[in-house]
Amino acid sequence: LLRLQRAHESLFLLDEPDSHFHPEWSRRWYSSVRSVLGPHQHSQFLTATHEPLLVSNMTREQIRVVTTDV
DSSP, rough: HEEEEESSOOOOEEOOOOTSSOOHHHHHHHHHHHHHHHHHHHHHEEEEEEOHHHHTSSSGOOOOOOOOOO
């Protein structure tokens, strides 16, 4: 899906796709997503995660923290 739509200004939303992955699989999965989209992508990829190792491999520009006051 990513390969087919990456040039069409698509928005991909995934909620914790790595929730049952081994931490290494999670890191590899996100690396492959970034490589498929490429450096000049027209698409955006948004995901929710609780995986601290994944977040530690990202830059501040790649991270948005969303909270609720419930």
